[in-house]
Amino acid sequence: MDILDLRKNIDSVDDQILKLLVQRMEFVEEIGKLKRGSNSAIYHPDREKEIIERLALQPTGKLSKKAIEAIYLEIFGVSRNLELPEIISYLGPEGSFTHQAAETRFGAIADYVSLPSIQSVFESIETGRAKYGIIPIENNQEGMVKETLDLLFEKKLFIISEIIIPVNFSLATKENHIGEIKKIYSKDIAFNQCKKFLGDYFGNKEESFFVQVDSTSKAAQLAEKEEGSAALCSHIAAKIHNLPILFENIQDSTSNHTRFFIISKQANLKKTDRDKTSIAVKLKNDDKPGALVDLLKEFQDNNINLLKIESRPIKQIYDFKFWFYMDLEGNILDENIKNVIEHKKDEILFLGSYMNLC
Numbered sequence: 001m002d003i004l005d006l007r008k009n010i011d012s013v014d015d016q017i018l019k020l021l022v023q024r025m026e027f028v029e030e031i032g033k034l035k036r037g038s039n040s041a042i043y044h045p046d047r048e049k050e051i052i053e054r055l056a057l058q059p060t061g062k063l064s065k066k067a068i069e070a071i072y073l074e075i076f077g078v079s080r081n082l083e084l085p086e087i088i089s090y091l092g093p094e095g096s097f098t099h100q101a102a103e104t105r106f107g108a109i110a111d112y113v114s115l116p117s118i119q120s121v122f123e124s125i126e127t128g129r130a131k132y133g134i135i136p137i138e139n140n141q142e143g144m145v146k147e148t149l150d151l152l153f154e155k156k157l158f159i160i161s162e163i164i165i166p167v168n169f170s171l172a173t174k175e176n177h178i179g180e181i182k183k184i185y186s187k188d189i190a191f192n193q194c195k196k197f198l199g200d201y202f203g204n205k206e207e208s209f210f211v212q213v214d215s216t217s218k219a220a221q222l223a224e225k226e227e228g229s230a231a232l233c234s235h236i237a238a239k240i241h242n243l244p245i246l247f248e249n250i251q252d253s254t255s256n257h258t259r260f261f262i263i264s265k266q267a268n269l270k271k272t273d274r275d276k277t278s279i280a281v282k283l284k285n286d287d288k289p290g291a292l293v294d295l296l297k298e299f300q301d302n303n304i305n306l307l308k309i310e311s312r313p314i315k316q317i318y319d320f321k322f323w324f325y326m327d328l329e330g331n332i333l334d335e336n337i338k339n340v341i342e343h344k345k346d347e348i349l350f351l352g353s354y355m356n357l358c
């Protein structure tokens with residue numbers, strides 16, 4: 001078969017795919033009507049995961065699970081947009097890793113708004129200007145993001161899902177050869193995380209060769225405009241600014257991952273077989289010995305596994321009191337978790353149950 005015959009075959013398959021997609025969207029539209037009628041959440045991460053897991057179990061030929069996931073995330077994005085176009089806010093700027101995390105979950109078609117701070121993302125959800133917000137919560141090299149923890153405690157919003165993405169940097173430039181690069185733009189943190197690559201390829205360059213800017217997205221924007229320059233940036237920043245990638249995954253550590261939360265006004269009340277529940281705890285008797293032990297004992301008695309504990313100061317009062325952020329294994333719909341949260345309702349604030357991706 002020559003290329004023209006092969007393309008004819010592709011056209012015929014595409015016609016069938018499109019027909020099936022149109023059919024799929026008709027069902028989606030019906031679900032949308034039902035959901036809008038009952039005022040229930042459009043986004044169901046658990047259902048989307050279930051679909052991908054189910055499809056990946058079937059004979060998928062050359063399609064890896066990752067490929068199926070990438071295709072379906074875009075389909076789900078289109079579906080949700082059809083059911084009800086919803087605005088998704090994220091910690092910007094455009095092309096940030098938070099933006100990349102948002103796109104891996106909501107696809108390219110969603111209505112995004114980039115906001116300048118974590119606080120403004122929380123506020124966009126509180127005021128209803130956006131339906132879902134994406135914020136970073138933890139990096140496995142740097143630890144927890146304090147501002148996110150504090151806002152989870154302060155604002156009464158819910159975590160409905162987590163997203164974990166590798167922090168990968170690319171060297172993006174319009175030049176075809178590394179020798180044509182006269183300048184590299186990036187942010188301090190990115191320069192620091194790509195030391196080995198920069199040392200190997202640009203070790204003999206003057207300090208002025210490396211130009212620091214406020215964000216890796218800004219770096220990509222500048223490199224797109226200026227001949228002979230390059231940017232160290234995320235691949236989404238390169239994509240947004242139409243900058244070709246010359247080298248990918250150039251960071252020193254391949255184990256650098258960031259965890260993000262999707263927050264919303266409505267809690268996710270669906271269960272899977274590997275869930276996590278986040279809570280904020282303010283102990284009542286914290287002036288007496290054993291207050292924390294009492295709570296941990298209650299977890300033990302109810303067979304609840306504590307996955308994470310982090311303490312933070314309560315900023316609204318002056319006496320150096322603190323609260324704990326905790327991740328528990330299981331779902332608020334599980335009897336044991338429900339019982340403890342109910343029993344300790346004066347001390348525990350429920351932050352959300354969602355699928356554990358760690």
Ligand SMILES: O=C(O)C(=O)C[C@]1(C(=O)O)C=C[C@@H](O)C=C1
Nearest residue numbers: 031042043044045047048076079
């Ligand atoms: O099953 C649903 O609840 C749907 O709205 C359909 C659908 C889909 O496209 O399959 C779309 C959005 C949800 O996040 C989950 C699944």
